[in-house]
Amino acid sequence: MALRDDRSTPTQRFVTYAALTLLLSQVMIPFGYVFVTAFKTPGEVFEVTWLPEEWSLEAWRDVFVVNEFHINLYNSLIAGIGSAVLALLISVPGAYVFARKRFPGREILFYLIVGTLIFPFILLIVPITITWIQVGLYNTIVGLWLAFQIFAVPYSIWILRGYFARLPRSLEECAMVYGCTQFQAFYKVILPQAKPVIISVMFLSFLLGWNDFLFSNMLTTGDGPRTASVAIYVASAGGERIEWEVMMVMTLITGIPPVILYILAQKHLSKTFSV
Amino acid sequence: MKRSQATSADRWLIVVFLAPTTAFMVLLLWYPFLQGVWMSLFRWPFLGTPEWRGVQNYVDFMAADYFWVALKSTFIYSLSTLFQLGLALTAALVLNQPFIRLQNLWRGVMLMAYAMPPVVVGAIWLFLLDPGLGMVTHYLLAWGIIAEPIYWFSDGVWARWVITLVATWTFWPFMFLILLSALQAIPGSLYELGEIYGANLWQRFIHITLPHIKGAILVVVILRLAFNLAKIEQPFQLTGGGPGYETSILSVLVYRFAFMSGDFGMAFTVGIFLVVFTSVLIFPFAYLYQRQFKPTL
Amino acid sequence: MNAANAGIRVNHLQKTFQQGRVRACRDVNLAIAPGELLVLLGPSGCGKTTTLRCIAGLERPDNDDAIWVGEQNITGMQPKDRNLAFVFQDTALFPHLNARKNISFGLNMRKTFPAAEIRRKVEATAKMLRVDHLLERKPSQLSGGQAQRISLGRAIVMEPAAFLLDEPLASLDAALRVEMRAEIKQIQRKLNTTMIFVTHDQEEALSLGDQIAVMNEGVVLQVGSPASIYLKPANLFVARFIGSPPVNQFECELVQDGGGYGLRCAWFEVSLGAEAATLIDAVGGKVTLGVRPEFISIGSEGGDIEGRVTLVEMLGSRSVILIEAQGREIRVSTQGGTTVKEGDPVQLTLTMDRAFFFAPDGRALVG
Incomplete structure (x- = not known):
């Protein structure tokens, strides 16, 4: 592409930078204060200050020693990984067929699945809870993995199908002329091309598991696989006195990994989303 | 004669590849849905024997004094989608300016709230808005904007707007990401053409930018309307649906009936109303999208 | 296999x-x-x-x-x-x-x-x-x-x-x-x-x-x-x-003049061998005459068609000349350069033994 001069006017720049500053500060100020609070002593939490008298790690210690938050983090991790793996297993083959093959009933089936994207999936929690109790999935990690798919699969199929459909058809045809079966053409040629979108789907369904509260809360109890989100909710609804500095440490520990993942996955995500 | 293009190898692949997806769809989406509809005809306690009620759950819900309160809060809460669109479009237009440096860094900062678990963000605002020690209350008092602390979560009028604004603050980056990539896909030569034919900044926005991102706008509005009405961890966490039923948007009500009252039949009844409400809200946008872009398989 | x-x-x-x-x-x-x-x-x-x-x-x-x-x-x-x-x-x-x-x-x-x-x-x-x-x-x-x-x-x-x-x-x-x-x-x-x-x-x-x-x-x-x-x-x-520039086509009718045969094509007439005339007669006398641009020669007098040069394209090894005659466009191609200029009046001669005749259904007539 030819190089272009930047011909923006000073007014244009001023307005843009002003807007950028406002947008960034509405994000940064709350998070900045949360960060500072995480290093305050319990006594200082009650004062709105931006520089603690002494930087304390007490809250960080309490999170692990008193609250045993690492157990919840581990549960969230397992919930996320399982959710990602299961979403891939279910949606990659299906999305490929929807994108590349013709068969009777294709349209209806596709809309029956993807249509549920705009379906308020939260109401399925009612029958799912009852069924999970009946079949013994209640309060288990597998039960959570399956429940997350209610949202993960339609979303994944939607994203994957769009990407598969954009790959040139000649790739599979070529593979088949040069000795591949249908299936070999899929995994030797199409799957490697789909790396960015597969990473995106993995990432999004991992976050779904990591970030979920509603299903995790409803489908587990205190002695089951309680995830970090649920632990934070329980702590924030704690009744008597909420230990805010401990809460803020928990929010940081739980909230930062997804942000880092987002930044890492950005390259792949941008290849995936073109609505 | 073979009319379809599928060979037998093709057919096997289709069957095998569709199996997991179909099993998922039947077992995790449509069977539970129908089961829920069935349950809504009962008084169905969490652990206990269901008792047939017919359509009594529906009649009761519509007659309940909180019915209209819930509908009203649901509607106000769904306005969040509009606010999100405003923020997202502004941010996307700002970051799409070629003279902005460190684009990737700013983009990363902006999506922080969205990336985190909603409960985490909820906890943060629970803290910041705390009437006693919260930063917001502190500054509003210090600057003389308010005379005494506001109980954001227990004052009915405020609570409604608080959950709506917190949802806005949390979820706008989803729209931002998609709109930004739609903006970046517009060929620069179009703007140069616009300039050469004398279009000013505003005209270029109306005639070049907007038509190109219209599809993306409709899609994010549709998705966000649906998601916002279903992702209710924050209202549940911040206000628990209260005071009274002032912030009990329909999906919070589903959760309240299921999780707190253990009345699963009633919970799904409310869920049906949520489906109807969501569909009605989405319909005009879906219609516009369908008419303009005819999504094809 | x-x-x-x-x-x-x-x-x-x-x-x-x-x-x-x-x-x-x-x-x-x-x-x-x-x-x-x-x-x-x-x-x-x-x-x-x-x-x-x-x-x-x-x-x-x-x-x-x-x-x-x-x-x-x-x-x-x-x-x-x-x-x-x-x-x-x-x-x-x-x-x-x-x-x-x-x-x-x-x-x-x-x-x-x-x-x-x-x-x-x-x-x-x-x-x-x-x-x-x-x-x-x-x-x-x-x-x-x-x-x-x-x-x-x-x-x-x-x-x-x-x-x-x-x-x-x-x-x-x-x-x-x-x-x-x-x-x-x-x-x-x-x-x-x-x-x-x-x-x-x-x-x-x-x-x-x-x-x-x-x-x-x-x-x-x-x-x-x-x-x-x-x-x-x-x-x-x-x-x-096939062919660039494409073949010239004229709608024609078989005519008999004196002892010989001819084709009357809109405003001009060309003479025809007996063999070709028999073939054309067999399909009812109406044919499409096709002549490739290189089988039309340009002269200053005595040709079959009168026309005026509207465009000369020099393509290196050959030249393509566009000629307007009676509102129709005729393409002629010559080896090497050419001396004619835009606006020149010219006379065109068709090389009839390299011409094609097509029956009304498009089929070529061959002896």
Whole structure:
């Protein structure tokens, strides 16, 4: 592409930078204060200050020693990984067929699945809870993995199908002329091309598991696989006195990994989303 | 004669590849849905024997004094989608300016709230808005904007707007990401053409930018309307649906009936109303999208 | 059916799409001798690519005995079992594999040769195509011409029974296209392997083919050597499709003047031999007269048609002159330069023994 001069006017720049500053500060100020609070002593939490008298790690210690938050983090991790793996297993083959093959009933089936994207999936929690109790999935990690798919699969199929459909058809045809079966053409040629979108789907369904509260809360109890989100909710609804500095440490520990993942996955995500 | 293009190898692949997806769809989406509809005809306690009620759950819900309160809060809460669109479009237009440096860094900062678990963000605002020690209350008092602390979560009028604004603050980056990539896909030569034919900044926005991102706008509005009405961890966490039923948007009500009252039949009844409400809200946008872009398989 | 260098026969091929609503191939018949280079030529949508894809097995013909290699009916066979190599217009190089792995892809799938042997074959092929220095590159690091060479290499290394090429040069720029087509022909001669080459470019077809099959609307209109296609078109469509600038056409009627015959064409008349007159008479006396631009000569007096020069295009080795006569445009082509200038009045003479006569149904009249 030819190089272009930047011909923006000073007014244009001023307005843009002003807007950028406002947008960034509405994000940064709350998070900045949360960060500072995480290093305050319990006594200082009650004062709105931006520089603690002494930087304390007490809250960080309490999170692990008193609250045993690492157990919840581990549960969230397992919930996320399982959710990602299961979403891939279910949606990659299906999305490929929807994108590349013709068969009777294709349209209806596709809309029956993807249509549920705009379906308020939260109401399925009612029958799912009852069924999970009946079949013994209640309060288990597998039960959570399956429940997350209610949202993960339609979303994944939607994203994957769009990407598969954009790959040139000649790739599979070529593979088949040069000795591949249908299936070999899929995994030797199409799957490697789909790396960015597969990473995106993995990432999004991992976050779904990591970030979920509603299903995790409803489908587990205190002695089951309680995830970090649920632990934070329980702590924030704690009744008597909420230990805010401990809460803020928990929010940081739980909230930062997804942000880092987002930044890492950005390259792949941008290849995936073109609505 | 073979009319379809599928060979037998093709057919096997289709069957095998569709199996997991179909099993998922039947077992995790449509069977539970129908089961829920069935349950809504009962008084169905969490652990206990269901008792047939017919359509009594529906009649009761519509007659309940909180019915209209819930509908009203649901509607106000769904306005969040509009606010999100405003923020997202502004941010996307700002970051799409070629003279902005460190684009990737700013983009990363902006999506922080969205990336985190909603409960985490909820906890943060629970803290910041705390009437006693919260930063917001502190500054509003210090600057003389308010005379005494506001109980954001227990004052009915405020609570409604608080959950709506917190949802806005949390979820706008989803729209931002998609709109930004739609903006970046517009060929620069179009703007140069616009300039050469004398279009000013505003005209270029109306005639070049907007038509190109219209599809993306409709899609994010549709998705966000649906998601916002279903992702209710924050209202549940911040206000628990209260005071009274002032912030009990329909999906919070589903959760309240299921999780707190253990009345699963009633919970799904409310869920049906949520489906109807969501569909009605989405319909005009879906219609516009369908008419303009005819999504094809 | 691994008989290298097999002949290919297409037998009443029919292929419809969308439950029969679109008929891509109505009735295609072709016979390609072993070692022959056949060019399938036609406008877009004529069914040439569909025919090639049916031969490769990428489409399933409607009839079960449509495609034969040697004496074997392969119509129902999987593409991978046909031992035919296909070269795609968009190269279809696998983006995740480097050039070397792209070339060896088919051999690796087939598993008949040990790794060292595959390596040797790949390198020999790459050398022949002059891309041996590019083997470690990914497709995204190759130019259009280089990518198409690698894609050719992927076909050649298979030592297939035949090569099937679907407009492989269409997306290259003009100079490269001319260079590559000569190279493809040389390689085909050297390997002596049957090749079917699909194109919509008549110049490419004339320069490449041993035989050219001209297709339109799902049928083959004529098969023949480049010279016979050009000089003896079987019908009006072929005459118009081949040749640049295109053939001049005039609607004419047979007339008898004194002892001889003539054709009255709108405003001018030309005399005619008895043999041609008999043929024309047999179809009712009305014909379309076709004369290629190089078979019209320009003079200053005594020609068949009077006209005025409207445009002179100097194309290097020849010139194309546009002449306006009675509101009609006539194209004349001459060797080398020309002395006529725009606006000059000229007299045109038709070389009638090289002219074509087409019956009202478009069929060429031949004695």
